[in-house]
Amino acid sequence: MKKENNVMLIISALLLIIIALVIVGLSSQPREIDNSNDMIACTMDAKQCPDGSYVGRVPPDCDFAPCPGE
DSSP, rough: OOHHHHHHHHHHHHHHHHHHHHHHHHTTSOOOOOOOOOOOOOEEEEEEETTTEEEEEEEETTTOOTTOOO
């Protein structure tokens, strides 16, 4: 009876180890990045125009927008 309990304990421990390894393996797999939206983020700095107004950067090249009157 004691030998059967030890065998069951070892089998249970092995199953828990296998399950833990599977969970860790699945969570550590690299995930693919979805670029289907083709979203571009530009920095939020601004340029002061000669008239005192400001313009920001515009995708896709993130160049500054033209100042008013340019």
